[in-house]
Amino acid sequence: MLHACTKDRLIDWCRQALRFVLPVECLSCGTELGADPAPCFCSICWQSIRPLQQPACAICDQPFVSPAATTFTPNHHCHHCQERPPAFQRAWTLFPYLPPLKDAICSFKYRGTYTLAKPLARLMIDALPSEIDIDMIIPVPLHPTRLREREFNQSLLLADQLGRHLARPVSATSLVRISAADPQTTLTRQARLKNLKKSFAVRRPQDLTGKRILLVDDVFTTGTTLRECAKTLRQAGSGPVFALTLARTIETDLVPDRILAEQTTQTSNKR
Numbered sequence: 001m002l003h004a005c006t007k008d009r010l011i012d013w014c015r016q017a018l019r020f021v022l023p024v025e026c027l028s029c030g031t032e033l034g035a036d037p038a039p040c041f042c043s044i045c046w047q048s049i050r051p052l053q054q055p056a057c058a059i060c061d062q063p064f065v066s067p068a069a070t071t072f073t074p075n076h077h078c079h080h081c082q083e084r085p086p087a088f089q090r091a092w093t094l095f096p097y098l099p100p101l102k103d104a105i106c107s108f109k110y111r112g113t114y115t116l117a118k119p120l121a122r123l124m125i126d127a128l129p130s131e132i133d134i135d136m137i138i139p140v141p142l143h144p145t146r147l148r149e150r151e152f153n154q155s156l157l158l159a160d161q162l163g164r165h166l167a168r169p170v171s172a173t174s175l176v177r178i179s180a181a182d183p184q185t186t187l188t189r190q191a192r193l194k195n196l197k198k199s200f201a202v203r204r205p206q207d208l209t210g211k212r213i214l215l216v217d218d219v220f221t222t223g224t225t226l227r228e229c230a231k232t233l234r235q236a237g238s239g240p241v242f243a244l245t246l247a248r249t250i251e252t253d254l255v256p257d258r259i260l261a262e263q264t265t266q267t268s269n270k271r
């Protein structure tokens with residue numbers, strides 16, 4: 001059996017050789033790829049993916065418009081969490097859902113570029129909050145119909161890499177999706193909530209009793225999916241539930257100026 005490092009080197013070598021024969025362009029800026037470390041993206045675009053660092057809700061990580069929100073109350077909660085405290089104890093969302101990360105996630109998820117699973121999981125691992133202390137990892141499940149269409153669950157591929165890094169088991173069968181919800185991206189928060197009610201179920205609840213669980217998903221949009229998953233797990237007797245997502249959709253006025261400026265430069269370079 002090949003050692004993991006040797007295997008990675010071999011895959012990397014094959015990718016470089018393929019690029020020599022069939023030059024590939026960066027999905028974000030169109031530059032021809034050379035010896036770039038991540039598949040489908042040039043080093044400059046990949047390195048421009050920076051974590052969210054502004055003050056955020058102490059429960060759901062929703063960034064605040066003003067840093068003043070946490071000046072005197074460091075554990076300030078956003079109005080959504082105050083009105084309806086979520087079943088998860090803490091959600092961490094690591095990067096803004098903006099190009100080039102957005103391009104990478106879309107390609108990974110909708111065009112089946114699963115070679116991006118490792119580099120995307122590496123981004124998560126490098127930005128992992130130090131306070132994460134859990135017993136097991138559960139990816140947000142896809143409904144079997146959606147799974148058949150897509151052929152893989154992107155959250156499971158990310159969770160698998162995280163599980164290896166954190167040396168914790170990953171269960172892809174404990175939490176299941178029992179109703180095929182409409183695609184969530186086009187719905188309002190209220191419609192999403194209604195759509196997701198009783199969409200999830202726990203199999204073998206005895207395996208989760210008292211366990212600290214980390215839910216993993218690729219994108220945090222309104223948080224309703226994670227809220228429903230966490231509620232289902234807690235009702236089945238799990239211990240505290242935490243959530244980790246690679247990226248988060250945020251209002252443009254909450255995106256730090258530095259990141260917007262970099263995006264504008266990249267877009268103008270493309271023209």
Ligand SMILES: [Zn+2]
Pocket residue numbers: 026027028029030031041042043044045046
């Ligand atoms: Zn690029």
Ligand SMILES: [Zn+2]
Pocket residue numbers: 057058059060061062077078079080081082
């Ligand atoms: Zn919140």
